[in-house]
Amino acid sequence: MLDVSDIDVFYGDLQALWGVSLKVEKGEIVALVGSNGAGKTTTLRTISGLLHPRSGSVHFLDKRIDGIPPHKIVEEGVVQVPEGRRLFPQMTVKENLELGAYTKEAWEKRFDTIEWVYTLFPRLKEREKQLAGTMSGGERQMLAVGRALMSKPKLLMLDEPSLGLAPILVMQVFDAVKKIYEEGVSILLVEQNVQKALSIADRGYVLENGRIVLEDIGEGLLNNPHVKKAYLGI
Amino acid sequence: MLSLEMVLALLPSSIVYGIFLGGLYAIIAVGLSMIFGVMKVINLAHGDFAMLGMYITFWLLTIFGVPPLLSLPVSFAVMFAVGFPFMWLVKPLFKRPLEEMINSSVILTYGASLALASGAQMIWTSNFRRVPNPYWGTTFSIGGIGLDMGYTVVFMFAVIVYLMLYFFLIRTKVGKAIRAVSQDPDAAALMGIDVDRMHTLSMGIGLGLAALGGSLLSLVYYLYPWVGEQLVLLMFIICVLGGLGSILGVFYGALIIGLAESIAVIFIPASIKDVVAYAIFLGILLIRPQGLLGGKM
Amino acid sequence: MYYAERMRRGVVLSAAIVATIAVIVGFVVGIAGGYFWGLSAVPAPVTVTTTKTVTAPGAAKTVTATSTVTATKTVTAPAAAPLAGKVIKVGVVQPLSGPLAYFGESGLDGVKFATDEINAKGGVLGAKIELHIEDFGIDYKAAAAAAEKLITVDKVNVVVGGFASGAGYTIEDVTEKYHVPYVTIGCSADTITARGYHWVFRTAPNSTEYMLMMGHVLSMLYPKAKRVAILAENSEYGQASLRAIKKLAPQYGWTIVYDEPYEKRTPDFRPTLQKVKATNPDLIGLVSYLTDAALIMKQSKEVGINVPISTISGAGPQTLKFIDLTGKGAEGMVMASEFWPNKKWPYLPAVMDISYKFWDKYKRPIDFQAWAGIGVMYIIKDAVTRAKSLDHTDLRNAIASTNMFLPWMGPILFYPNGHAGWWKYNLVTYQIQKVRQVDGIPANIPWQSNGLSFYAVYPPKAAVAALTTP
Numbered sequence A: 001m002l003d004v005s006d007i008d009v010f011y012g013d014l015q016a017l018w019g020v021s022l023k024v025e026k027g028e029i030v031a032l033v034g035s036n037g038a039g040k041t042t043t044l045r046t047i048s049g050l051l052h053p054r055s056g057s058v059h060f061l062d063k064r065i066d067g068i069p070p071h072k073i074v075e076e077g078v079v080q081v082p083e084g085r086r087l088f089p090q091m092t093v094k095e096n097l098e099l100g101a102y103t104k105e106a107w108e109k110r111f112d113t114i115e116w117v118y119t120l121f122p123r124l125k126e127r128e129k130q131l132a133g134t135m136s137g138g139e140r141q142m143l144a145v146g147r148a149l150m151s152k153p154k155l156l157m158l159d160e161p162s163l164g165l166a167p168i169l170v171m172q173v174f175d176a177v178k179k180i181y182e183e184g185v186s187i188l189l190v191e192q193n194v195q196k197a198l199s200i201a202d203r204g205y206v207l208e209n210g211r212i213v214l215e216d217i218g219e220g221l222l223n224n225p226h227v228k229k230a231y232l233g234i
Numbered sequence B: 001m002l003s004l005e006m007v008l009a010l011l012p013s014s015i016v017y018g019i020f021l022g023g024l025y026a027i028i029a030v031g032l033s034m035i036f037g038v039m040k041v042i043n044l045a046h047g048d049f050a051m052l053g054m055y056i057t058f059w060l061l062t063i064f065g066v067p068p069l070l071s072l073p074v075s076f077a078v079m080f081a082v083g084f085p086f087m088w089l090v091k092p093l094f095k096r097p098l099e100e101m102i103n104s105s106v107i108l109t110y111g112a113s114l115a116l117a118s119g120a121q122m123i124w125t126s127n128f129r130r131v132p133n134p135y136w137g138t139t140f141s142i143g144g145i146g147l148d149m150g151y152t153v154v155f156m157f158a159v160i161v162y163l164m165l166y167f168f169l170i171r172t173k174v175g176k177a178i179r180a181v182s183q184d185p186d187a188a189a190l191m192g193i194d195v196d197r198m199h200t201l202s203m204g205i206g207l208g209l210a211a212l213g214g215s216l217l218s219l220v221y222y223l224y225p226w227v228g229e230q231l232v233l234l235m236f237i238i239c240v241l242g243g244l245g246s247i248l249g250v251f252y253g254a255l256i257i258g259l260a261e262s263i264a265v266i267f268i269p270a271s272i273k274d275v276v277a278y279a280i281f282l283g284i285l286l287i288r289p290q291g292l293l294g295g296k297m
Numbered sequence C: 001m002y003y004a005e006r007m008r009r010g011v012v013l014s015a016a017i018v019a020t021i022a023v024i025v026g027f028v029v030g031i032a033g034g035y036f037w038g039l040s041a042v043p044a045p046v047t048v049t050t051t052k053t054v055t056a057p058g059a060a061k062t063v064t065a066t067s068t069v070t071a072t073k074t075v076t077a078p079a080a081a082p083l084a085g086k087v088i089k090v091g092v093v094q095p096l097s098g099p100l101a102y103f104g105e106s107g108l109d110g111v112k113f114a115t116d117e118i119n120a121k122g123g124v125l126g127a128k129i130e131l132h133i134e135d136f137g138i139d140y141k142a143a144a145a146a147a148e149k150l151i152t153v154d155k156v157n158v159v160v161g162g163f164a165s166g167a168g169y170t171i172e173d174v175t176e177k178y179h180v181p182y183v184t185i186g187c188s189a190d191t192i193t194a195r196g197y198h199w200v201f202r203t204a205p206n207s208t209e210y211m212l213m214m215g216h217v218l219s220m221l222y223p224k225a226k227r228v229a230i231l232a233e234n235s236e237y238g239q240a241s242l243r244a245i246k247k248l249a250p251q252y253g254w255t256i257v258y259d260e261p262y263e264k265r266t267p268d269f270r271p272t273l274q275k276v277k278a279t280n281p282d283l284i285g286l287v288s289y290l291t292d293a294a295l296i297m298k299q300s301k302e303v304g305i306n307v308p309i310s311t312i313s314g315a316g317p318q319t320l321k322f323i324d325l326t327g328k329g330a331e332g333m334v335m336a337s338e339f340w341p342n343k344k345w346p347y348l349p350a351v352m353d354i355s356y357k358f359w360d361k362y363k364r365p366i367d368f369q370a371w372a373g374i375g376v377m378y379i380i381k382d383a384v385t386r387a388k389s390l391d392h393t394d395l396r397n398a399i400a401s402t403n404m405f406l407p408w409m410g411p412i413l414f415y416p417n418g419h420a421g422w423w424k425y426n427l428v429t430y431q432i433q434k435v436r437q438v439d440g441i442p443a444n445i446p447w448q449s450n451g452l453s454f455y456a457v458y459p460p461k462a463a464v465a466a467l468t469t470p
Helices: A040-050 A071-076 A093-100 A105-106 A110-120 A120-127 A135-150 A168-184 A192-200 A218-222 A225-232 B003-037 B046-064 B068-095 B097-124 B148-170 B171-183 B185-190 B194-217 B227-242 B248-268 B270-287 C002-006 C015-040 C065-078 C101-120 C140-152 C167-176 C206-219 C234-254 C270-278 C290-302 C321-331 C348-362 C368-387 C391-402
Strands: A001-011 A015-025 A029-033 A055-060 A078-081 A155-161 A187-192 A203-208 A210-218 B139-142 B145-148 C087-094 C130-133 C158-163 C184-188 C227-232 C255-256 C285-289 C310-311 C334-337 C403-406 C410-413 C428-434 C452-458
Touching: A001 A040, A015 A029, A015 A040, A015 A055, A015 A187, A015 A210, A029 A040, A029 A192, A029 C285, A040 A071, A040 A078, A040 A093, A040 A187, A055 C140, A071 A078, A071 B185, A071 C290, A078 A093, A093 A110, A093 A135, A093 B171, A105 A110, A110 A120, A110 A135, A120 A135, A168 A187, A168 A192, A168 C334, A187 A192, A187 C410, A192 A218, A192 C310, A203 A218, A203 A225, A203 B185, A210 A218, A210 A225, A210 C321, A218 A225, B003 B046, B003 B145, B003 B148, B003 B171, B003 B194, B003 B227, B003 B248, B003 C270, B046 B068, B046 B097, B046 B194, B046 B227, B068 B097, B068 B148, B068 B194, B097 B227, B139 C167, B145 B148, B148 B171, B148 B194, B171 B185, B185 B194, B194 C130, B227 B248, B227 B270, B248 B270, B248 C270, B270 C270, C087 C101, C087 C140, C087 C368, C101 C158, C101 C184, C101 C348, C101 C368, C130 C140, C130 C368, C140 C158, C140 C167, C158 C167, C158 C368, C158 C391, C167 C184, C167 C234, C184 C368, C206 C234, C206 C285, C206 C310, C206 C334, C206 C428, C206 C452, C227 C234, C234 C255, C234 C285, C270 C290, C285 C290, C290 C310, C290 C321, C310 C334, C334 C391, C348 C368, C368 C391, C368 C403
Parallel strands: A029 A187, A029 A203, A078 A155, A155 A187, C087 C130, C087 C158, C158 C184, C227 C255, C227 C285, C285 C310
Antiparallel strands: A001 A015, A001 A055, A203 A210, B139 B145, C334 C428, C403 C410, C428 C452
């Protein structure tokens, strides 16, 4: 479904990714783990079209998507929940959700989709009229995910969804991710919470200093001595 | 110093004049705020686009005999179209870091301002002109307050256009997208919003509103090529006062400045009434550095 | 960030370069536009027959009417061309952009008109006049910089221009420093020639002289006026005039009930006018330029002022544009001015002749600025003719001893402080009246608008119409 192949990405003259390749198949949860600054966010931003690789390619459903602008990539069905939520703080919950359904196809179905999102996150329906900027961290994360779902994505990319959340909320978020996955959306999950991420993922990649160093099924990585030592502190 | 009695006698009409003036200021300034809100471009040529709007009204009337109020949509449309090439001029700036971009935009648009004013002087000469219209100098009186038809019509249209703009931004899909871009362009792009298109659109609307404001201004004021220079500082103060980027804030800012100018004159010589406006401006910024409604569009 | 990433270093255009291109494009478009605009303006053929050789009738004894005659003779006698092949460099500093451009251009057109005339007749003693033109917008410091550049870089022989008294100040500082003669166009503040400077010569009346004239005329027109409100703009011109008015008011039995300065170019004067109205004046005097005066006239009706309003000092609004902008409501207003075509002093046919010639060339009347532009060039021509030198000091001394007579203007001479003696000779009060045939002035004069024009009403030697109470 998603095929990232051998991409090099630069910030100015600074190389951030070195020959990164990864795949997400239909109906998979794939985790991309690594420490701070390893290049996880850069990878997602490149897939989303906010950054462009200097070499290598990104294909989605056999269509090349590197080099096309971000809003076109959303139309293809790849949606990212950016790190730090990045909501529109001066707009209501409902307006945020509506903007999630901005693409032409999604806009027509937005009333149905919003009901679906409300069943996933009943909390959002209660807060419909509230300004996004005034909500709590957990609610904001729900909204960010809900907003992304509004576009009816084929592939949802989550960037650090548990960052800055209390453990109980982290649980909720991962539950939600599972639910979405069960609805038939493929997921690429970027997390610092390696344990959690790998335990729900079908497959995982470990990114270090801009390079993919390990690739295995979720369980396999959890048992990998290097992962254990470097990320799980065991 | 006037007696209390006198002050009370002058106050009601001063307030009405102040509100009317505020409405006019608001409609001219709102585009500037919008362009900054969406693109973080400080458009020093904004007053000159208003000047072009005045000349569009003038030309339509003197060459084709189009009544001044009918020229409002024309000047909006023409300057909306000019927004596209102007955007092309501004676009290279977006490749720069934000702060550098804001500074560069000042230099760039100042150059554009000089070019527009000089060009206008060559086309229309330095002559002062007037747009003859039936409202000019027609007066009526309500409750002892002498009102000018011109200012009344201008105020009415300013309010109508303002409401339309507000409705557009709050209710329509594109309006929401524009607000989204102004709040977080990257996140907007991730929602499938074409940020470049929203930029161009806001530039067009911003310049269109400047021209429309100019067309309205031409009903009550003289036009000459350098009138933009005269307007832009005031616009800027209003926008910063209301919170740069905030549409509603501009309206409040304009009302405050209009009222301050009108009422201050009762107590102090008219030559220092601007000082009052600046003092209020500084006072509000000391308390709220982001402006009245800073950060809200 | 998104945009930062898209940056390609080295390809980024400098904003300044783009701005420069924008300016150039603007100018090209402007020039093209101006060209086509110019094509459509076909000059209307106007013919006026006047006698060319003029000896001023009734000229004051103290005045020699020889200068014009001498000048014509030197052209026909090439032997008397000691400056042949030389160039008289005249630096012109005027506001040619910004809100004062309308006046600045009028003065400049005057300068060009006279220069063309003089050069067409072979120049001065064989030397052609060359103009070096600088624009200062509304920035008076830029006026000083322009004068400095003209003197040090262009090496001009004489500097002319200014218009605004504020600019006159900064320019005279420079010309005084470099010892270069400076002849003003406009600049009426008394103080311009009251600073003990030796290199400045003013061709405009000063504030006191305007006031003496207007006080006299207004007390004839409104003999019952006692309470007078003055609306003066907040500028050197406005405030100098205000001082003169306050000094002379008792002489006419006036009490000044309002004298607060106002800010120039405000779109809304109504709050101010309300306050003026509250002081219950019998007469309102304006010290304003064009648009402010026109707007005050209009808005005074809105706040219900129905006492007479008149310009009281200076000729700021004395242009055709004022009637254009004010419309019919302008009828009856009086203002003192150095020049407007409809006057018979000193010699009506000469006045008409030059007025029509100027109109044909520039499609504008000779107003108080255009006259000064023409005047300064004839003063310079006269001075060079007498000095037979282009040396700064020789020129300065020659200008100081100017004693000439222009048949369309009157006598021109300077007081020791550099101020021309205007009040005595050439200042005329005009009233805006309906256009009609009067003695020697046809009803189809081009310098009219809305069926109105300015007509000289005082003093009698210049008057072509009677002063009428509006």
